[in-house]
Amino acid sequence: MSKTIVTYFSATGTTRRVAEKLAQEKQTDILEIKPVIPYTNEDINWQDNESRANREGRDQVEVAMEPLDIRDYDDIYVGFPIWWYTAPRIIFSFFKTHDFSNKTVHLFATSGGSSIQRAQQDLSKAFPQVKIVDAKRY
Numbered sequence: 001m002s003k004t005i006v007t008y009f010s011a012t013g014t015t016r017r018v019a020e021k022l023a024q025e026k027q028t029d030i031l032e033i034k035p036v037i038p039y040t041n042e043d044i045n046w047q048d049n050e051s052r053a054n055r056e057g058r059d060q061v062e063v064a065m066e067p068l069d070i071r072d073y074d075d076i077y078v079g080f081p082i083w084w085y086t087a088p089r090i091i092f093s094f095f096k097t098h099d100f101s102n103k104t105v106h107l108f109a110t111s112g113g114s115s116i117q118r119a120q121q122d123l124s125k126a127f128p129q130v131k132i133v134d135a136k137r138y
């Protein structure tokens, strides 16, 4: 039987709530994607060009995250907030530093209104070997 897990990154709690609901509905395990250095409020100030989140996105900075053990899972839900129309760099770091071979990925996101489409395209382009089968915005 295939085994499913919900993983998510959330800076202000919105994606966390969706992730917890999904995991509860699907009766799956859940793991948080956490940066080694947590984001402060200033770090995620999108109105400040030089804030951490904006610099990371603009300069495609690698964001160190605490490693997650996803070896036992076949279906991986990966949730995140949309930052500047795409996925936060920590999600790219997650894909880069974990082995997704033989796994099926389902993306989900929360946002102020932007769709998840650009994030799906950007991740598929950066990681063509990862099997991303769907993407949903809540």
Ligand SMILES: Cc1cc2nc3c(=O)[nH]c(=O)nc-3n(C[C@H](O)[C@H](O)[C@H](O)COP(=O)(O)O)c2cc1C
Pocket: 009, 010, 011, 012, 013, 014, 015, 016, 044, 045, 046, 053, 054, 080, 081, 082, 083, 084, 085, 086, 110, 111, 112, 113, 114, 115
């Ligand atoms: C740096 C930054 C950039 C954002 N960029 C967008 C965006 O391009 N489009 C959008 O609809 N919302 C944008 N948002 C809003 C978040 O996507 C939204 O508030 C999300 O639900 C937050 O999820 P979280 O509480 O799990 O962190 C941005 C927020 C931040 C902090």
